[in-house]
Amino acid sequence: MKIERLKKGDIIGIVCPSMIPNPERLERNRRTLNALGYRVQFGENVLKKHPRLPGLRA
Numbered sequence: 433m434k435i436e437r438l439k440k441g442d443i444i445g446i447v448c449p450s451m452i453p454n455p456e457r458l459e460r461n462r463r464t465l466n467a468l469g470y471r472v473q474f475g476e477n478v479l480k481k482h483p484r485l486p487g488l489r490a
Contacts, residue, residue: 440469447475455479 438444444465446458458479462472 438470441471443471443473445473445475446478448478453478 446461458474462474465472
């Protein structure tokens, strides 16, 4: 199976399942990817804190 390369205008989805993301870094990376011609979509829960795991975000 051959995977197609990303093209300008394609969407890149970002999720952070195992770490606390830095909001400023996420925004900087979004701007960089936008400047390269890609659209960025963050996962619904990328910045939400998990209620049962102290210090972790889900």
